[in-house]
Amino acid sequence: MLTFKRGVHPPDEKSFSAEKEVVMIQPEVGEELCFPMSQHIGAPCKPTVAKGDYVKMGQKIGETTGFVCSPIFASVSGTVKDIRPVLTPGGAMSQAVVIENDGKMEPVEGLNVPKDYTKMTNEEICDAIKEAGVVGLGGAGFPTHIKLAPPPDKKIDYIIVNAAECEPYLTTDYRIMLEEPERVVRGLQVVLKLHPEAKGVIGIEHNKPKAIESMTKACEGIDNISVATLRTKFPQGSEKHIIYSITKREVPSGGLPADSGCIVDNVDTMVAIERAIFRGRPLMRRIVTVSGRGAVNPGNYKVRLGMTYGMLLDKVGGFTEDTAKIISGGPMMGIAIHSLDTVMTKTSSSILCFTEAESQLPEERNCFRCGKCVSHCPMGLMPNELNKAAIYGDHAGFIEFNGMDCIECGSCSFECPAKRQLAQSIRAEKKIQMALKAKQN
Ligand code: SF4
Ligand code: SF4
Known part of the structure; x- marks a missing residue:
């Protein structure tokens, strides 16, 4: 089975939410949604609206300010109540546009107009992906349009869909592969149009047999796309390690996947590309896993970006009294959040509620050089x-x-x-x- 050297085997803890279908969560009328101008790697965006403005759903409210940057869109319609600094899940403060939801979901002009990517140039495709605010949704948040257009001297042989989802508890990619596998494939086909010589490979860990079956079925009859079964091991979903597992190529120290002829994108990123092209919709929503022994209703929830962790938890039953720690992301690489007012951004994949017993940090002892x-x-x-x-x-x-x-x-x-x-x-x-x-x- 395809794998990499070393790594660890934490308990996967996915049974809390793996079999729970994705449920849509809507903000209430009058609730305020916050849109940080920094939801990606790179320069923060600049607000394009002012306090008191009326904005429509899908309207660009944050404009790029540099090459490595990605625009921000309103996920609801309503009035801009404020522009102020807010706390992001990474712990940094970011200027944010605050919109009071009017509940009308009035769409901006041009929303939902599909594009025919087969008739578009590579530049037009990359531009459409950029203008939809697509970034790596696996957690890194690197602007996708930059990743898809490496320097001309980097020949791309593989487009890898990172479907490992190796962090314990997380099940959003898993649900996408079960519920909307064809959208992942369509997103990948768009990327393959940019790199017609490349092969598309969807890498899934072997503890997800239903996802492997679902994606294999969705790829049937498509010559340049296949599914690769990966050994379940952490961090199989790290870019460098999934590349090694699938291609046996190593990304040089300080290098990028393109240096090894690869582009790696997460499952949900492929769906965001599909949504941008086939549905003409920018990135306004994402799926978030709510899990952990402290979560009253573990599950997978589709949320509008700009909602806070507290809003989501309130709408899905909250957490038990003995919850002592809330983590954004997985338990291996995630970050503890200190306020439920923290805003969910493009890269917020999960919210884990850990009980007192699970959260206690054992006392550090001296290293005894066990190796x-x-x-x-x-x-x-x-x-x-x-x-x-x-x-x-x-x-x-x-x-x-x-x-x-x-x-x-x-x-x-x-x-x-x-x-x-x-x-x-x-x-x-x-x-x-x-x-x-x-x-x-
Ligand atoms: S955190 Fe860094 S040093 Fe520790 S195992 Fe991972 S890569 Fe190695
Ligand atoms: S060598 Fe030291 S730091 Fe490393 S695992 Fe052993 S005790 Fe821990």
């Missing part, structure tokens, strides 16, 4: 040494041990018998390194 973190690190790093460098502020040592290659997957912390917060310290040191670099430039 487990090293033997499980999927990037072949020495997390114990990186941890030491991070703790003692040894910035040069951190670089020497290739700390910037860390993908922050958390496998080292998961395996460490001394319960050391390895990934957390490495992540913090990476931020310091980036700040130091920015200062030098």
